[in-house]
Amino acid sequence: MSNNRHVAVIGLGSMGGAMATTLHSAGWEVTGFDPSEAARDAAAEAGISTTAELQDLAGTPFVVLSLPSAAIVEATVPVLLSAPGTIAIVDTTTSEPATSKSMDILAESKGAAFIDAPVSGGREGAANGSLSAFVGASGTAAEAARPVLEALTGGSYAHIGGPGSGNVVKLLNNVLAAANLVSVGEALGVAKAYGIDPAVAAASISNASGGSKVSANMYPNWVLSGTHDSGFSLGLMARDAALAIDVARQIGEQPELLAAAASQWQEALAALGPAADFTEIARTVAPAITPAGAPHKTTVA
Numbered sequence: 509m510s511n512n513r514h515v516a517v518i519g520l521g522s523m524g525g526a527m528a529t530t531l532h533s534a535g536w537e538v539t540g541f542d543p544s545e546a547a548r549d550a551a552a553e554a555g556i557s558t559t560a561e562l563q564d565l566a567g568t569p570f571v572v573l574s575l576p577s578a579a580i581v582e583a584t585v586p587v588l589l590s591a592p593g594t595i596a597i598v599d600t601t602t603s604e605p606a607t608s609k610s611m612d613i614l615a616e617s618k619g620a621a622f623i624d625a626p627v628s629g630g631r632e633g634a635a636n637g638s639l640s641a642f643v644g645a646s647g648t649a650a651e652a653a654r655p656v657l658e659a660l661t662g663g664s665y666a667h668i669g670g671p672g673s674g675n676v677v678k679l680l681n682n683v684l685a686a687a688n689l690v691s692v693g694e695a696l697g698v699a700k701a702y703g704i705d706p707a708v709a710a711a712s713i714s715n716a717s718g719g720s721k722v723s724a725n726m727y728p729n730w731v732l733s734g735t736h737d738s739g740f741s742l743g744l745m746a747r748d749a750a751l752a753i754d755v756a757r758q759i760g761e762q763p764e765l766l767a768a769a770a771s772q773w774q775e776a777l778a779a780l781g782p783a784a785d786f787t788e789i790a791r792t793v794a795p796a797i798t799p800a801g802a803p804h805k806t807t808v809a
Contacts (some may be wrong), residue, residue, distance in 0.1 A: 575601045
């Protein structure tokens with residue numbers, strides 16, 4: 509196999525591990541890295557070659573990042589660029605625009621391309637190559653990353669603008685989803701109080717102008733069922749919602765409704781903890797419609 513079909517996947521968690529498997533199935537020579545031995549073992553069971561040393565992947569022609577934060581992106585990219593040979597680094601992390609801009613400058617100085625391409629579609633989309641991606645990059649960089657982007661999305665990605673713009677739109681997407689999870693929960697709580705089955709109300713609304721993926725899928729599948737097993741944590745959604753508001757305020761915008769919703773996520777974070785599933789926000793905004801009910805309150809003596 510040509511070296512130009514060699515891709516490193518950095519971060520082998522739920523999303524990164526699934527993306528590594530998708531690339532492997534599409535014929536790429538994949539090597540994965542994660543500081544967690546358990547994550548590396550899980551990837552190895554899926555047929556992915558792994559390494560315990562990030563430095564081993566310096567100079568790999570293509571790289572996919574799936575990391576927890578912008579700070580880890582900033583620490584990782586210089587290591588990957590410490591040897592020649594990298595063509596494109598595709599960062600699927602929900603990161604910060606300023607970080608992507610600085611990484612783009614660094615990559616360009618090394619003769620490589622850096623692309624911010626945060627994704628949507630969850631574990632299922634990552635596993636079957638049907639993610640959607642919000643791409644921020646120069647035209648040249650986006651073209652360099654095209655083979656990897658197409659493998660991960662089936663071509664379902666939008667080149668939004670220059671470096672950092674993919675991060676901005678992904679954050680806006682997430683804060684809108686966060687606000688919708690709050691508003692749909694509150695609406696279904698009102699329906700329940702009126703004696704209406706929340707599932708019936710959700711299905712009816714989903715066929716009308718107030719409908720959304722949240723009312724059509726998230727509430728029926730994960731909230732009303734009580735499973736709360738989306739695979740995306742409340743801590744990450746609370747972080748993304750807060751970061752979206754921070755990015756807006758940095759440029760002088762004051763999105764009041766979105767900021768109010770982001771505050772509710774911080775309250776849910778305090779009540780439920782970062783490891784809770786993000787759909788458990790319903791337990792704080794509409795506990796009557798969730799089988800688990802409201803979170804337990806701890807009393808300090």
